[in-house]
Amino acid sequence: MKATTKKAFRDLWRSKAQVIAVAITIMLGVMIYIASAGAFQNLSASYQATYDRLNFADWTATGGDTDAIAQAALDAGATDAITRTQVDPPMLIEETKLVGRTIGVPTDAHPSINDVDVIDGDYLDDGATDQVLLEKHGAETFDLEPGDTIEIFAATGWVEVTIQGVVDSPEYLWLARSSQEIISDPNSFAVVFAPEESVQQWFGVEPNQTLVVVPNGADARVATDATQPWETDTGVAVSDAMTDAGASAVESQEDQPSNATLSEDLKGFDQLSVAFPALFLIAAGVTSWVLLTRRILQETPVIGTMMASGAKRGRVLRHYVFQGLLMGGVGAILGVALGIPANSAMTSAYTGFIGVPDTVVLNYPWMLVIGFVFGITVGMLGALGPAITASHIAPAQAMRPASNSSTPGAYSRWVARQTWIPVSGRMALRDIVRSKRRTFATMMGTVLALILVLTSVGMMTSILSAMNTQFEDIELEDATAVAQAGVGAEDALNDVDGVETVEPTVLGQVAIEGPDGSYKTTLTGYEPDTQMHCFFGPDGEGVSLPSDGILAGEFLAEEIGVEAGDTVTISTDAGETEVTLVGFLNEPLGTSAYATNATASALLPDEGTEAFALAFDEDADRDEVRQTITQLDGVVAYQDVRAIVAQLDQYLGLFWVFIGMMILLGTVLALAVMYVTMSVNVVERTNELATMRAAGVPLRKVAGAVATENLLATIIAIPFGLVLGVWAAAQFLASFSDDLFTLEPAWGVWTLPAAAAGVLLAALISQWPASRAIKKVDIARVVRERAA
Amino acid sequence: MTATTTDRGVHLTGLTKVFGEGDAAVHALKGIDLEIASGELVVVIGPSGSGKTTLCNIIGGIETATDGTVTVAGEDISKTKPSKLSDFRRDHVGFIFQFFNLIPTLTARENVEMIVEMTGRGDNTQVAAHLESVGLGDKLDSFPAQLSGGQQQRVAVARALATDPDILLADEPTGALDLPTGRQILELLQELNRQGKTIIIVTHNLSVGQIADRVITVVDGDIESIKTNETPAAAADVTW
Numbered sequence A: 001m002k003a004t005t006k007k008a009f010r011d012l013w014r015s016k017a018q019v020i021a022v023a024i025t026i027m028l029g030v031m032i033y034i035a036s037a038g039a040f041q042n043l044s045a046s047y048q049a050t051y052d053r054l055n056f057a058d059w060t061a062t063g064g065d066t067d068a069i070a071q072a073a074l075d076a077g078a079t080d081a082i083t084r085t086q087v088d089p090p091m092l093i094e095e096t097k098l099v100g101r102t103i104g105v106p107t108d109a110h111p112s113i114n115d116v117d118v119i120d121g122d123y124l125d126d127g128a129t130d131q132v133l134l135e136k137h138g139a140e141t142f143d144l145e146p147g148d149t150i151e152i153f154a155a156t157g158w159v160e161v162t163i164q165g166v167v168d169s170p171e172y173l174w175l176a177r178s179s180q181e182i183i184s185d186p187n188s189f190a191v192v193f194a195p196e197e198s199v200q201q202w203f204g205v206e207p208n209q210t211l212v213v214v215p216n217g218a219d220a221r222v223a224t225d226a227t228q229p230w231e232t233d234t235g236v237a238v239s240d241a242m243t244d245a246g247a248s249a250v251e252s253q254e255d256q257p258s259n260a261t262l263s264e265d266l267k268g269f270d271q272l273s274v275a276f277p278a279l280f281l282i283a284a285g286v287t288s289w290v291l292l293t294r295r296i297l298q299e300t301p302v303i304g305t306m307m308a309s310g311a312k313r314g315r316v317l318r319h320y321v322f323q324g325l326l327m328g329g330v331g332a333i334l335g336v337a338l339g340i341p342a343n344s345a346m347t348s349a350y351t352g353f354i355g356v357p358d359t360v361v362l363n364y365p366w367m368l369v370i371g372f373v374f375g376i377t378v379g380m381l382g383a384l385g386p387a388i389t390a391s392h393i394a395p396a397q398a399m400r401p402a403s404n405s406s407t408p409g410a411y412s413r414w415v416a417r418q419t420w421i422p423v424s425g426r427m428a429l430r431d432i433v434r435s436k437r438r439t440f441a442t443m444m445g446t447v448l449a450l451i452l453v454l455t456s457v458g459m460m461t462s463i464l465s466a467m468n469t470q471f472e473d474i475e476l477e478d479a480t481a482v483a484q485a486g487v488g489a490e491d492a493l494n495d496v497d498g499v500e501t502v503e504p505t506v507l508g509q510v511a512i513e514g515p516d517g518s519y520k521t522t523l524t525g526y527e528p529d530t531q532m533h534c535f536f537g538p539d540g541e542g543v544s545l546p547s548d549g550i551l552a553g554e555f556l557a558e559e560i561g562v563e564a565g566d567t568v569t570i571s572t573d574a575g576e577t578e579v580t581l582v583g584f585l586n587e588p589l590g591t592s593a594y595a596t597n598a599t600a601s602a603l604l605p606d607e608g609t610e611a612f613a614l615a616f617d618e619d620a621d622r623d624e625v626r627q628t629i630t631q632l633d634g635v636v637a638y639q640d641v642r643a644i645v646a647q648l649d650q651y652l653g654l655f656w657v658f659i660g661m662m663i664l665l666g667t668v669l670a671l672a673v674m675y676v677t678m679s680v681n682v683v684e685r686t687n688e689l690a691t692m693r694a695a696g697v698p699l700r701k702v703a704g705a706v707a708t709e710n711l712l713a714t715i716i717a718i719p720f721g722l723v724l725g726v727w728a729a730a731q732f733l734a735s736f737s738d739d740l741f742t743l744e745p746a747w748g749v750w751t752l753p754a755a756a757a758g759v760l761l762a763a764l765i766s767q768w769p770a771s772r773a774i775k776k777v778d779i780a781r782v783v784r785e786r787a788a
Numbered sequence B: 001m002t003a004t005t006t007d008r009g010v011h012l013t014g015l016t017k018v019f020g021e022g023d024a025a026v027h028a029l030k031g032i033d034l035e036i037a038s039g040e041l042v043v044v045i046g047p048s049g050s051g052k053t054t055l056c057n058i059i060g061g062i063e064t065a066t067d068g069t070v071t072v073a074g075e076d077i078s079k080t081k082p083s084k085l086s087d088f089r090r091d092h093v094g095f096i097f098q099f100f101n102l103i104p105t106l107t108a109r110e111n112v113e114m115i116v117e118m119t120g121r122g123d124n125t126q127v128a129a130h131l132e133s134v135g136l137g138d139k140l141d142s143f144p145a146q147l148s149g150g151q152q153q154r155v156a157v158a159r160a161l162a163t164d165p166d167i168l169l170a171d172e173p174t175g176a177l178d179l180p181t182g183r184q185i186l187e188l189l190q191e192l193n194r195q196g197k198t199i200i201i202v203t204h205n206l207s208v209g210q211i212a213d214r215v216i217t218v219v220d221g222d223i224e225s226i227k228t229n230e231t232p233a234a235a236a237d238v239t240w
Ligand SMILES: Nc1ncnc2c1ncn2[C@@H]1O[C@H](COP(=O)(O)OP(=O)(O)O)[C@@H](O)[C@H]1O
Pocket: A784, B019, B020, B026, B027, B028, B046, B047, B048, B049, B050, B051, B052, B053, B054, B055
């Protein structure tokens, strides 16, 4: 081994604790990148595997003459097309009445498109008429298994059917009734697959859906730059053909509610999976920079001597860059090694949480390579600055014994006059400006630690606060119930044990059209002086429902290009109506429209039902209330707001996992960065410290003096860290916000002080190894090395 | 001399120091017997690697002996734990190094105050007096970077005096200085000795021996000779 290589290894060995800390930060960065970016890819791949296996439809057409539409699709190039019947009837499942969904499937074979995966029990018997397959979410919510029975409200009355099997369906990986109701009470919706013949017979209807698969040839996609089968020329032609053949709506796989929700869920995660590792790698770069800068400072006379004996600059440069490379290499290899299992763990955690039937865990070679290269690059970049400094050291430096700093400036002289401060305090005050690089590095550690912790904690507190605002301040109802008109449901509801107030409301789906587009959402009507919903304008001030016109979520302004006071077109099944958009609302969850009951009923089609918002007594038993209400005569639908919160939590599942991991690893990183900067601070001052120790200054006092200085730098850095952390969190939140979540940074009163205290604590903890380093300073060795 | 004054001196018997073990063992000191009385000015001379620094460090409680007894200022430190040696150094010895090891961010006065403050020994009101006694009365508030090498070494001497040690240990105190400046430091040490301090100077520079009461020559870990100067030369007259 060459002497310089030996030196590099020995140098690293001599400060192994710091080298390990640097390698760990690099390792964490690489590991998180591989785990989260890999998990992101794997999750998409997992959905795709299920979709491929179960032949998820590329296009779903509704309405029209389904046979004609299917034929048109095949003629236009579709590989397969089937028809089926789908109806949303009331169902009675385990004491709960709800509006479910019945989907027709053949009994002699599995459907060739939108197949189901039987996970418990069996597929329908050939020729069966009163068997159904229950979609998994329903089985979980109501705790049902094969052999149990449920009732379906058919045209002729209640029909009892037996659950033959429990199934997964590509259409309901995420349980959503429609694009507008992607987050709803799972107790209010269930999907069953029943014999196609029976469905037609029960409800007296003809098939009303056409499912189509189009060619998935790579050629077709490349030719048109399309990434999905339905985007190809053939895909588009099939869709057009179906519309021409009389389909009233054609929905692509992309817009299918479950799939759209899951992609949306992953999208926010995509950005986090890159941004968080980036933060770690920056921190790793800074720590390796700190470490090597110190070494070069310490080795200045040696480097000077090498220069004096004719060493080339490039050679010296390479020597130090090599050290960075070694640290980066070790961190990167470990990061890749740990990233692989972490990727698998993260993917499985999520697919398990959401209930995706297939879990695809792949390690993408390009991702491993990128992670590795990043790790190494960070180590090298961190080394580059110090290495350049080293390569510019003049030979004359060899003769200079101490790296004497320049003449202290006005500040130092001012501090010198503050004789009321103990000398050790004055020293700390001046040391802050003595080595700006060292102070900067210590501060950088603090700032990075705060950014990391605050972005993760900030996203958590902001989402919690958004949920809190939504469900504590805005939506005051506990549940909504829909009943047939004219059955006296209001009185019946009022009599239910646990229900405190009942207020009429109006619910419906609308499309709001403006100059720049159309947005589908829910329109809810309330009494003008409602106790069930509070309205807050964009400025946070309370507003009340206009006697004429509607209010809508802020997101709408940009989405369809409207301002308060503009006229918008509301289209529903009943037709189109022009109405004034009186003002915008600041609501964290969803982008909904509101009006008075009078205005809303005028806009919505009359479906012969009436809806009620309910508020419960404090101690109401929610399960009992649900069962009682759903069994009331004429009640057709019921939603518990609390159950929606649980759904939301599931939607945010991946996010919580990620945030939890970030808070944990952020703390590890904060400690690692702090440790490196603080202990380097000690090593840099070995001479001073050894001199003090030689003079008999007790260890505790020497350590105290150094700690004072480190903590001072930390304290100075905290405001910067808080400001930057809050800013970074706002950026992350903005990129996470969409029509479903309008997130505004929310910091609990305790968050910022706690983060500051936490970092200070980390700095304090780092003093422990620092003081051990002081203790280990071998006075004799220092004295000898200095005596040369 | 009375028993008490003897106690304040240095008393070494069979002092041995071995670095490392087995084949790699280096016998730096091979059974040194030496008495240094309180108030003496002793110069330890010897070629490089002969064990001078090791001897000095053991007397000062920076390093520990492998064998033998070391009694300094009445304390037997050959069995003292390293953690307790800190107290011994604080109470009895002052070090002066070849490189001055001043804290660059502190003024001359503060560098000295720092030690008083941190050891809790000595008197902060005397700091200015110490600096005056080393001839730096007008440089109290200068930073190390504003001082010459000789002046920095004087600050180091004042710092060593601040805890009022029984013994001053100076390892190559002139090593980093030119002749006139080095001579001034020797004058200073000689003056301090005249005021009663016990001083041990370690050097490879034979000329320095002229100012000593006794010159102890160490060669290869052993005392080769001890020469007593009946009339030590004035430091001002020393040349090299
Ligand atoms: N820490 C150590 N480990 C091993 N050998 C040492 C150590 N310190 C000193 N030595 C050896 O002890 C001998 C005496 O060293 P030293 O007292 O420094 O000599 P001097 O000061 O007279 O030049 C030398 O041979 C040196 O190599």
